[in-house]
Every structure is written in C-alpha cells, then in structure tokens.
Amino acid sequence: MTPKKKKSRTQKIRIAPFVAIFIFLVCGAIGISLGEPSRVLEQARQVCLSCIGIG
Amino acid sequence: MDLVRKWVQALFFLVTNGYWNFPLTRGIYQGPLKVICSPGLNCYSCPAATSYCPLGALQQLLGGIRLAIENGQFYVGFYVIGAMGAIGSFVGRMVCGWACPFGLFQELLHKIPSPKFGIWRPLRYMKYLILLFMVILLPLFAVDAFGLGSPWFCKYLCPAGTLEAGFPMLILQPSLRANLGLLFYNKVFFLVFFLAWAVLASRPFCRTACPLGAFYALFSKIKLVKLRLDPEKCTHCKACHSVCPMGVHFNESPEDMECISCLACSKACNFNAITLEIGGVAVTNQRPCRPEKAFPQHQ
C-alpha cells in the first residue's frame, strides 16, 4: 500500500454518524411540533415522588 | 488528559446542577432550562438540577401515553428519544466518561483505598434488560385502572434519584418523611449496594445496571467521536487492558460497547496505536513511541 493510499484509507470520512444525528434531530423536531417539550417541562417542574422513593 | 477529563466532569456536574437557591426555596428548580436534556444520569427532582433526566422523562411519557392519546396529544417520546439519540450518535458513551455526575461520583469512590476487584463480564448484559423492561416495556404495558404506567426504573432502582433527590428533598421538606416505607428502603438498599461496590470495583453501576449507558452503547459502532486502533502499530503488549476503568481489552475489541472514551488506553499505549477520531478523521497528536516505559496499573 502506498503512503498516499494508506492516508486516504485512515482519513476516510464516515457518513453513518451524520445520518444518525440527522435522523434523531428530525425525530426531536417531530416531538417539538407535537408539543412534547411543554409536557416534559411540566413533568420536570414537579417533584417526582417515584424518584425520591415515596410514590 | 485525566485531569482535563476531571475538570470537564466537574463542569458538567455544576452545569446540570446549577440551581443553588434551593436552600431558600426548599424546592426544585422550575425554570425554562428544564426543557433541556441532561446528557448523563442526573435526577430532575434533585433540588439543584437545571435540566431534565432523559430516562425519567421517557418513562413518564411512555407511562402516560394512553391518557395523552385519549386527549388528542401524541406525546409518545419523540422529543426525548430525539435528544438522547442525537447525543448518542454524536459521542455515545463518552457521556458516561465525561459528563455523567453519577459516573464521576463512582470514580471518586473508587479512589478510596481498599482491595480492588474486577466485574464478571456477563453482568454487563443486565443493563440492556433493565433498559428494555424497566424503562420501556413495564412503564408502557403495566398500567393501573386509569391506564397510567409507572416509571419502574426511577421507582424501584435508580440510585442517582435516591442520592440526588431522595435524601435532599426529605431534608428540605420534612413533611415528605411521613410517606417513608418499603419503596424508599428498597431504593436505599440499591444505593448503598452500588456505592459500596464502587469502592471495590470500577464503575459497577455503569457496567451492570445503567440503562442510559446501555442506550448510548448502542451507538458504539456509528458514533461520530470514537477511538480507533491501528492494528499495524499494535504490538499486543496489553498495556491498554490494565488501565481501562470499564474492563475493555481495546486492542481485541476496538468498538466495545463498554468503552466510555476516557482516553486512558490512548495515553497508556506506547506505540501510538490508539487515536481519537471525529467522523473518520484522526484528531489526537502522534507522540513519539515509548516502548521502554513502564505501564500504570488500574483496578
């Protein structure tokens, strides 16, 4: 293997992570369009009795 | 590098627990930042927490899915899964090594002088069962007469909730103590069990029981930021084995789902066989080889 070829093999850009990040950002955007953040906020503002261990 | 990591861990601890007014309000933070996902395991009922816990939010959404749909609200978890998945695709379990307050706490406990032990490898699979059953299936399908599911992981197991929310809230709001019972003592048992185990073994909760780590581990092959092994440089000296806090043999399993990208192995490798890459491009500097240097021992 020539040094040039070796370099191009080791520095090859991986596409999969970008695709995965994009898919999950779209997933999050769907959640936002459905109004989920307000529900999450509502839950996070209340003390969760299950977390404390009493409910 | 370990010092840099400790500072980053401390920074994430302070940012995700940055509400220091709680001794005055005697309650939890209720501001708008709580719409942001905490990358690591950080209970959102901790009085100082400034962001939401993805596991808690997901279980609550799944448990309430029937009622929400009956009311015409399609709250099925897209927002939370989107945030968790984006973090996972970006850095995967690097969150465990760099941004999780409970991971930091276990690391500090492990510094207490004591005999140190390894962890039986098959126990690692338990966390995937906990993710599947306690975080997804049971909240979704084990419902009460009103069609509401419970957050099983938070309710019966989560030691971070007991430590960060349970004890502080019982101190801040003494009226809550009237409800103490078996549920609480069960959670205290798990907390004490994992904390004692963390003194004796490295990161036992992360390795055997954390469903958030299990979720991020699913991205070990495709995550953007990861470590890479150069098989041509590796001499199989096994120096990377002894420093790994997660029991990974990096040169034998460079995409191991347990790896938290702490970079300890990269530092220990005297042949520059382990580099950090982002999206396929190496970013760590190549050091001169030091084959004669003695290796530090972990666990």
Ligand code: SF4
């Ligand atoms: S320390 Fe480096 S050279 Fe030694 S086994 Fe690990 S990766 Fe290979």
Ligand code: SF4
């Ligand atoms: S394999 Fe290396 S980077 Fe991964 S957890 Fe072990 S020492 Fe850290």
